[in-house]
Amino acid sequence: MSLKELQDKRSKLVHDAREAMGEITKNTDEARSAELEKRHDDIMVEFDKIEKQIEREARLVAAEERINKAAEEERKAKRPNGSDTEQRAVVEGDKPEYREVFYRFLAGGADLGELDPEERKILRAGLTKVDAEKRIQTVGTTTAGGYTVPTELANFIVRSMKMWGPMYDEDICTTITTSSGNPIKIPTVDDTSKSGGQHTEGTALTDDGSEDATFGQKSLDSYGYDTEFVKFSLELARDSIFNMESLLGSLLGERLGRIANTQLTTGDGTGDPNGIVTASSLGKTAAAAAAITFDEVIDLIHSVDPAYRQSPKVRFMFNDLTLAALRKLKDGNGQYIWTMGNVQTGVPGNILGYNYSINQAMANIATGNKTMLFGDFGKYFVRKVGSPLIGVLRERFWPDLGIAGLIYLDGELGDTAAVKHLIQA
Structure with missing residues (x-):
């Protein structure tokens, strides 16, 4: 179809x-x-x-387009005489690209002996000095070490992570990317309860400290999470060279996406990120243990200060089963509060005019669970340390190969008044 x-x-x-x-x-x-x-x-x-x-x-369709484009570029680069690497170098008038050598390394069974001296030099050198922090050596012999992940593959993994977890998406939260993992201090302040007062001519301004702004500070650290090894055959690496980027990006991205999203959602803040659910404050307690009413959704919305409701990143967040329950709710006129979007025109579905994100790391509707979030998700900071790291092992899984991904991140809600939760009775 x-x-x-x-x-x-x-x-x-x-x-x-x-x-x-x-x-x-x-x-x-x-x-x-x-x-x-x-x-x-x-x-x-x-x-x-x-x-x-x-x-x-x-x-x-998108993957097929990328593969067809790569195959077409490969055909254009080939010449009647000489090796593929030499032919591409002649056509481009330059050395082989790092990405080509990285794939050749995988297709050769993660064996440096399958590469010529020039290719080994390119592989060891990596992309640029700026990418040095992305290098990782695997456990085992030095000849089976890991090498800098190609930019295209790193980007593919990050895109896949976003698909599997909304908390890793910069369009939803505020993201900070750093090359090192040193702690970052975030100043915080909630001044929404303060206001000005009427001034009387000739009267000195009050200076008793009661209206001083109260600042706080939160820390963003660096916590590491890995995929464990993904094993695949030597034949797959050798014979599916143009699919390898999509394959590895999907496998590693999905695994990293799940763990990153889970920690950024429900992490307890002790040795892990302070997840958005954990950090949020109470907005509404549902009357029932296994149901949510239309009035309770309205109460949750209005538990958040109007200043936050004007943010471009204001939204609901819940899991898919909660969405199924919300789809059935109607207002007093019999109109559904859920409105279908349009993928073709880029219009997302919404609830009472607000966008929502499906987050499968959130709890189902049941006693004591925090089942819905609402507020300005731009106040939640996700700290990303560098790009995904890639490690390749051959000897341990010989004749197959193993490849693993590793990321470092942290998360913290800068203003607890910005995001509220609904909890079941």
Whole structure:
């Protein structure tokens, strides 16, 4: 099924779901209401499947375009005589690119002996001196050491991490990227409760210290997380050279994305980031242990000061099962509070006019769980230390290979009044 067909099917499912719920009125008997609600839920399950298919299809099309482009560049670079490396050097009038040598290193079984002297020199040198902090040596012999990850692969891993965790996305939170892991101190201040007063002519200004601004300080450190080794065959590295960037980026990015998002969401701040859920303050306590009402959503919104609600990064955050519950809520006029977006025009779905992010690291609706967040996520600081690190091992997994990713990060909410949570009774 093409991308357009999937999108058309998704639109029809939303129409059918609304139609099913629209048939429920005050005069509808319980049996018929239950039947229509089940029909709605079944349709929305299918809707979620189609959403995921659309996402996979879009990613596949993008990956195919990259592969085709790389293959075309490879064909253009080849000449009748000489090795591929020599041919590319002749065409480009320069040394082989680091990325080419890195892939050749993997395809050769992570064996430096498979590279010529010039290629080994390029691999050891890395991209530039600026990238020196991204070098890592693996456990084992020096000939199986890890080398600087190519910029393209590093970027692919970061993109994949964002897809698997909204907390790693600079469009949602405020990110700070540093080359070293030294602690960073963030000054904090909440002055929303202060105001000015009427001035009387000829009267001295009050100076009793009661209106002084109260500053605080929080620290962003550097905590490391790894993927453990991802094993793959020598044949795969050798024969799927143009797919390797996509393959490794997806595998490592998904794993790093999950752990980074989890820590930035629910980390306890002791030896880990202070997660957004942990750091947020109470906005509303739901009356029920396993349900959320429309009025409680409104109360959560208004528990956050209007100054924060004007931020471009204000939003809701919850997991997918909570979204399923919110989709069924209606206002007093029978209108759903959830509004469908449009992927084609870049319009996201929203709840009561506010954007939302799905975060699977957040808890389900159950007793005592913090199930919803709302506020200015721009006040949550994510500290990224350098780029992802890559390590390659051959001997341990011979004849296959193992590759692992490592990242360093931290997170802290600079202003606890900016993000509030709803907790179940």
